[in-house]
Amino acid sequence: MVRGASIAVLVATFLLWPGATAQAENQDRAPIRESTSLVDLPENGSLPGSLEPGGLLKDTDERIVRWEQALEVYRLIRGQSDLSQDQLAVIRSQIVDTRIAIDDRRRRLDSLISDLQAQLDSLGVAPDDGLEPDAVVRRRAELTDRIREVEGRHKEIGLLIELTDQLIERIGTARVMELRDRLFTQYPAPIRPRIIFAALNDGLDVLGRILSAPLAGFNQGLDRAKDVLPPTIAAAGLALAAWLFCLFWLERRFGPNGDPSSYSRKVLAAVVIAISRGLAPAAVVAAPVYVLEATGATSELAGIVLLAAKEAVVRYLILTGLIRAALAPHAAPWRLPSFTDEAAAGIWRRSLVLLTTLHIALFLIEVAQSLTIAPELHSVFALVFSVLVASNLLALLRRSYWEPETGGSLELDEDDDARAGIDPGSVLRWFLILVALSSVGFAIVGYSEASVWLLSRLIDVGFLTLVLAMVRGLIRDITGIVNDPETRAHRLVQRFTGASDGAISRTVFWLNILFDLVTALAALFSIALIVGMSVGDMYLVVLRGLEGFDVGNVRISPGSLLSGLIAFFVALIATRMIQRGLVKRIFPHTHIDTGIQHSVTAGIGYVGVTLALLTAVAVVGFDLSNLALIAGALSVGIGFGLQAIVNNFVSGLILLAERPIKVGDWIKIGAFEGTVKRINVRATEIQTFQRSEVIIPNSELITSALINYTHKDKYGRIDVAVPVSYGEDPNRVGEILLEIAAEHPMIATWPEPYLFFHGFDDVAMRLQLRVYLIDINNFLTVTNDLHFAVAERLRAAGIAFPRPHVDTRLRRDDVQDSRLGPVAEEVAVDHRAPKGGEMEG
Numbered sequence: 033m034v035r036g037a038s039i040a041v042l043v044a045t046f047l048l049w050p051g052a053t054a055q056a057e058n059q060d061r062a063p064i065r066e067s068t069s070l071v072d073l074p075e076n077g078s079l080p081g082s083l084e085p086g087g088l089l090k091d092t093d094e095r096i097v098r099w100e101q102a103l104e105v106y107r108l109i110r111g112q113s114d115l116s117q118d119q120l121a122v123i124r125s126q127i128v129d130t131r132i133a134i135d136d137r138r139r140r141l142d143s144l145i146s147d148l149q150a151q152l153d154s155l156g157v158a159p160d161d162g163l164e165p166d167a168v169v170r171r172r173a174e175l176t177d178r179i180r181e182v183e184g185r186h187k188e189i190g191l192l193i194e195l196t197d198q199l200i201e202r203i204g205t206a207r208v209m210e211l212r213d214r215l216f217t218q219y220p221a222p223i224r225p226r227i228i229f230a231a232l233n234d235g236l237d238v239l240g241r242i243l244s245a246p247l248a249g250f251n252q253g254l255d256r257a258k259d260v261l262p263p264t265i266a267a268a269g270l271a272l273a274a275w276l277f278c279l280f281w282l283e284r285r286f287g288p289n290g291d292p293s294s295y296s297r298k299v300l301a302a303v304v305i306a307i308s309r310g311l312a313p314a315a316v317v318a319a320p321v322y323v324l325e326a327t328g329a330t331s332e333l334a335g336i337v338l339l340a341a342k343e344a345v346v347r348y349l350i351l352t353g354l355i356r357a358a359l360a361p362h363a364a365p366w367r368l369p370s371f372t373d374e375a376a377a378g379i380w381r382r383s384l385v386l387l388t389t390l391h392i393a394l395f396l397i398e399v400a401q402s403l404t405i406a407p408e409l410h411s412v413f414a415l416v417f418s419v420l421v422a423s424n425l426l427a428l429l430r431r432s433y434w435e436p437e438t439g440g441s442l443e444l445d446e447d448d449d450a451r452a453g454i455d456p457g458s459v460l461r462w463f464l465i466l467v468a469l470s471s472v473g474f475a476i477v478g479y480s481e482a483s484v485w486l487l488s489r490l491i492d493v494g495f496l497t498l499v500l501a502m503v504r505g506l507i508r509d510i511t512g513i514v515n516d517p518e519t520r521a522h523r524l525v526q527r528f529t530g531a532s533d534g535a536i537s538r539t540v541f542w543l544n545i546l547f548d549l550v551t552a553l554a555a556l557f558s559i560a561l562i563v564g565m566s567v568g569d570m571y572l573v574v575l576r577g578l579e580g581f582d583v584g585n586v587r588i589s590p591g592s593l594l595s596g597l598i599a600f601f602v603a604l605i606a607t608r609m610i611q612r613g614l615v616k617r618i619f620p621h622t623h624i625d626t627g628i629q630h631s632v633t634a635g636i637g638y639v640g641v642t643l644a645l646l647t648a649v650a651v652v653g654f655d656l657s658n659l660a661l662i663a664g665a666l667s668v669g670i671g672f673g674l675q676a677i678v679n680n681f682v683s684g685l686i687l688l689a690e691r692p693i694k695v696g697d698w699i700k701i702g703a704f705e706g707t708v709k710r711i712n713v714r715a716t717e718i719q720t721f722q723r724s725e726v727i728i729p730n731s732e733l734i735t736s737a738l739i740n741y742t743h744k745d746k747y748g749r750i751d752v753a754v755p756v757s758y759g760e761d762p763n764r765v766g767e768i769l770l771e772i773a774a775e776h777p778m779i780a781t782w783p784e785p786y787l788f789f790h791g792f793d794d795v796a797m798r799l800q801l802r803v804y805l806i807d808i809n810n811f812l813t814v815t816n817d818l819h820f821a822v823a824e825r826l827r828a829a830g831i832a833f834p835r836p837h838v839d840t841r842l843r844r845d846d847v848q849d850s851r852l853g854p855v856a857e858e859v860a861v862d863h864r865a866p867k868g869g870e871m872e873g
Contacts, residue, residue: 056754059413060083092137092185101194102130116818124203127573131196138189141182209535215482224474231412242337268317275316278308288366295513299771301366302357310353314346330487351495355383358502372409386424390491393417421487422468429461441834445551504551515540592652598649607640630695631688680714683730687711693740698809701738741808748808752818755796757834762797768829769801772821780804796834
């Protein structure tokens, strides 16, 4: 303990070294924290060092001296072989903080070099003949010298960073070696009777010391009872009042009473139970202990016992409260997971036994670290602990407990198993069983530290996984309620946001994905802390990952890639917002043609995507001059395999710019006829009148002849053919046809409808009504209306349509003549239509 304190004081002394001993003796100074930002304004109000190169260089020189001294101290301390895991973790954390400060200074120097180089580049290239103004020559020399000075400090900073990385790696290796040596230190085998009796004798002595520690601490602090007792009682009273409020009002008002009306009501009841049965009683225990610890009213051993007891009890209460809230062992309708009553009751009982055993053991282990424990007691305690915890863990992992509520087995059929492969739940279950049995085996052969460490970490990870799984399932259930159109929550979201069902569904999907990522990161972070990594270690891992690696002259890092993706999606979202604003807010208030609107919107989309890509490339740091190499490689590919794709792409741009066709046009190309729905980069979508989609490459629309019925305007002509019998008056029929055309609202008055006498044939006179439509897209409707009107009006006027002339002749061949006898003459039947307007009676 004293050695660890002396090491910390020594390290802090060198970290806070002022850089000038005389100044430290003559004046007071505030300590400098190297882990804080180095870009703060000085006390005199001058500009930061990044704007004053001289001040920045001077400050950098002073800091380099202090950093070198601190790293030397770290190196000397690291060479000691009797450092514990905690001491090594403290030293490594301080080195990581120093490295962060050094790296921050390197970034400032990089920025200064960039600024100076930009100033030097603004002067241009020095002329070969040397004819240049003296002021420019002096300025060029000053900038060159300053760049060299800054680059020199930059190299020194780089050397310090390399030294800190080496120290961090060596300390990390030392920590791993120390942990390995501690875990695989072999104690006496606890199965021998002599070892058991020795452990019992020593255990009674240790237990007596633990029980007497609080009384000894109270006796030592009796004179301070008047100062400590009132705040302790006040803290305990407030926490107790909050607990009673949760039990007798909050739980009765929002707890599991009656039957749940909805799933959200079950979630609310679970939260209330977790507070009233877990968090609130834990606060009752923690509040007075916190006051005693803050006031220092106990002795050293009593404080250790009290603090260990508080941590064990608080953790036990919180975990049991969470499990009770989720399982609801005595209120099945309020249970969150789908367990049977028997499984929920079994899991609840086994969890209580397991948590009780675990936290008693953890309390004893925490206290025993400050006492001298005999190896025999250590070995026997590890065996008893591992057997109790492993047996309860194996009982908790019974397969029947984790079956679904329907009671069906978790086993898959042979066909299902062949398709599904390995069941992750079964793999996890057998892994936990293997670890539990391995811990017992380690304890039997004497590896007590390994047994206790393995089981304690396993249980911590197991309960962490359980809590995260419960939270994830709870979030999924809540988002599922929001996504259900029949729920009140869904209607409230629609009312306040105005989003459609599809938009809410997509938002819920991406929120679930985001929460899964956050849960995975939280699990990794927590597991790293459980297995012994420090926050500084994880920060260093993240920092090194963000620094990336070099590929040629390009540095690739996750941070720059993430920044590039964010920049790309931000630019893309901005483009989509502009397009949506044009379509929804601006274009509806104008008389711009639909095709022009689509062309403008598509053009903005292409420009936006291009700018988004360029922005992302610039943020990543990729040199755009290297695109020439890529363009050269692509030109070869275009010449061979990408010619058709590029042809269609360029044709699409021509279609948008020249606009021979546009969205909404009625076109006919080859055997296809329909309305243009969308002009994409590669092809154009045409919807036929049968409501089928035809995808035509853009190059065919450019190189092939097509008919565009609505290219310039929507005016169009349709012809209605009307046959008239020779006995009728064509002028009278024409008047009727023109009257029908004049009465139709979709027919244009200019050009006026007119009648065209098409010609004569063997059956009738051929008349043709030609009319012009305001919108040719209505040609089917107008044609249909005209046909019905013509048929109705001509029939009402007594004008009949001519019938076709058909001659039917009956003949007998020679075989029929030989069997039936000769026929006197051929019979001819005339089926010609009657004349004129004669109607058959």
